Amino acid sequence: MNSPQHILEHVFGYTHFRDPQEAVINTLMASDDALVLMPTGGGKSLCYQIPALARPGCGVVISPLIALMQDQVEALQEAGIRAAYLNSSISYDEAQAIENQLLYGELDLLYLAPERLLQPRTLALLQRVELSLFAIDEAHCVSQWGHDFRADYLQLSCLHEQFPRVPRIALTATADKRTRAEIALRLDLESARHFVSSFDRPNIQYRIEPKDNQRRQLLQFLKNGQEGQAGVVYCLSRAKVESTAEWLSQQGYTALPYHAGLPAETRAEHQRRFLREEGVIVVATIAFGMGIDKPDVRFVVHLDLPKSVEAYYQETGRAGRDGETSIALLLYGLEDVVKLGQMVESSEGSEEHKRHERTRLNAMLGLCEMTSCRRQALLHYFAETLEQPCGNCDICLEPPATWDGSEAAIKLISCVYRTGQRFGASHVIDVLRGSDNEKVRKFNHDKLTTHGIGKDFSGSEWKAVVRQLIVRGYLEVEGEFQGLKLTENCRPLLRGEEKLQLRKLPKKAPRAQTRNTAVLEDLEPGEEPLWLALRSCRKQLAEERGVPPYVVFHDATLRGMVKAHPQTHSELLAVSGVGDSKLERFGDAFLAVLRGFPKHD
Structure with a gap:
């Protein structure tokens, strides 16, 4: 009666395993270790919850956030599973009662934060009981290259040393090849069986647009198919989070701010309302997300460029965990590239770290500026091939127009060169468009031959040219003031040996896709x-x-x-x-x- 198939049907109410859930579960049932990469919403939790119920003893789950473990334990208890958590949110007496349940064999699953697990008292407690497995959730937190790094995760290799007979499973939804190798190394899982599922989330429609009055763009998006839906809006700064949440509230939406600068009780209350009320929008920094197990988030909007493709993938993955149609909208601008570039340059990391961050930022910008299927590029980043265009990203649905941008590119490159390869994009564009402002006059750039040669283009159109030349490697952004600098790639273009097709700016906002107006789409x-x-x-x-x-x-x-x-x-x-x-x-x-x-x- 305790077979994995029986538990799947009678405890969780499903008839079939998804690939590769059954193979992962069989690995743990055989007391072997596993490293699992599975996209958000792919059913990772069942990979350790079912063997924890099927094997003798209690399963211990290491989870990075209090909110995440509370949410999961709540759901397990509603399914009739004896689950509990030990963390700083419970009283001493409550903790004692849970420890006694563990000692008397009255728990199927126990959730712990890594810092709690690593306490000598906790490790001694676990030595006294029968354990079915250890599950290390959000395993990418062990990676020092990742955006969710947690130092406590580095010590979790002690589980293999202190509990050599207890199988371990590490799980994550986001890890490129380098991060996967680091997880295996740091958690001592190099001999574990690795399961890498497809990173594809076909139910998520990816849409990326240049910023053009982003509040108007956001409002249009919400009114065209997202009314009454739960969603997350990500911003880079705390100030922007609060101003955006306030503005959305004024527009009649239930919008709540969330960032690390808010009091803990406010963050907890806003997260509670997001989970339990319907149609709530959370406006947040990346401090919000990893603790969210809400399946019916219908949209994720980025009002600023994420720092990397990994961060973008993980944050968009908050949408549609239930497999229903969802939308990920990103609005980006050249100012985002400048701001993130400055953050990289001013960081205290090594030159190697800065170089790695610049590469990740350029890959993110490349995803934004491309003219082919975004899902193919996103999956390629994670070393996965999608043979055909997906048909469910903005480029597949409304292919962008292109134009011969060779002449415009030469004008821009010439202006960057003549202004000394040390000024930012805004100043170069001012010169191109013939501006007579104080800065242009101060440096005598109104006397240059390139002054005014780009009057026929708007500032937005020139910004689009700059972004695409950066992505394609003709320009680099360097230094404290993020000045534009030419690369060797410019030579064939300047000599007329190659032509350059650039993406046209849309004349108006793309037609909103309304396929996900509700979960009613297949109801009569x-x-x-x-x-x-x-x-x-x-x-x-x-x-x-x-x-x-x-x-x-x-x-x-x-x-x-x-x-x-x-x-x-x-x-x-x-x-x-x-x-x-x-x-x-x-x-x-x-x-x-x-x-x-x-x-x-």
């Missing part, structure tokens, strides 16, 4: 009343228990109820996502709703 109009009634029932049950609605049932499970229209307990149990425990607690309430609606033909 006559089925909507039942759908809304089931959601209302779910909300009431969630509020009674003080948990987020998705902890009761995911949207996909409610939609399965609408389609199957079960009338008995056994029919309801056949709906994907309904397990024995949830059937016992929630079955009668949902069946009462279902029986009140005629089956829609």
Whole structure:
């Protein structure tokens, strides 16, 4: 009765494993170690939760954030699993009670932060009990190159030394080849079996646009398909987070700020509301995200350029964990490149680290400025090949127009050269467009032959040319003031030996894709009343228990109820996502709703 297949069906309510869940679980069942890379929403948690239930003893899960472990334990308890966590949010007496449960074999899963696990007292406690496995979640935190580095993760190799017979599994959704190797090395998992799933998230539509009044762009995006949906808006600075949240609130949205500078109780309250209320938008720095296990986030918007493709992929991965259609929108500008470049140059890292960060930033900018399928490029970054264009990114849906930008590029390169290869893009563009401002006059740049030769282009159009020349390696951005500098690649272009096709700026904002206006896309109009009634029932049950609605049932499970229209307990149990425990607690309430609606033909 404790087979993985039985647990999958009767505890979690699913009939089939996703690839490679079963192979990972069998590895742990055989007491072997595993390193798992699986995209957000791919079902990583089941890879350790099921073997922890199937093997004798308690499974220990190392998780980096309090909010993340609380969220997961809450969901497990609702599924009838004996789960608990030990962290700084609970009292001494509560901790003692949980430790006693562990000692008496009354826990299936125990969640710990790495700093708690590494305390000698905790390690001594674990030595006294039977353990089924160790699961190291968010394993990329061990990488010193990553954006989520946690020093405590570096010491987790001690698990292999102190508990050599307990299998270990390390899991992450984001790791390029270099980071994967570092995880294996630092966690002593080089002999572990590695499972690398596809990084593709086909349900996420990637859209990237140049900034052109970003508040207007954001508002248009929200009004065209995102009304009433939960989403995350990322900003680079705390000040921008707060001003954007305030502005969105003025526009009638429930928008809450989240950044590390806010009081801990405010952050916790905003995160609680995001998880439990519907249609909440969180405006945040990257301090928000890793602790979020909310499946029905329908959109992620970046109002500033992320620092790397890894960061972008991980942050967009907050959307659509339930597999439903979601959108990732990024608005970027040349000022982002300048700002991030300055942050790299002023950091205290070594020259090697700065060089690595510049390379990552250039790869991110390259993703923005490309004219071919974005998903193919994104997957290529993670050493994965997508044979055909995806058909679900902005470039596939609305291919950008291109133009022969050779002459414009030569004008720009000439102006960069004549102004001394030390000024930023804004000043060079001012010279090109014939500006008569104080800075241009101060350096006598109004006397240059390139002064005014670019009057026929707007400032935005010249910025687009600059960005694309940086991406293609004709220009570099260097120094404290982020001055433009020519590279050797300019020579063939200046000699007329090559032509340069550049991407045109869209004349107006791209037509919004409304494919994800709601999770109603595959429901018939006559089925909507039942759908809304089931959601209302779910909300009431969630509020009674003080948990987020998705902890009761995911949207996909409610939609399965609408389609199957079960009338008995056994029919309801056949709906994907309904397990024995949830059937016992929630079955009668949902069946009462279902029986009140005629089956829609």
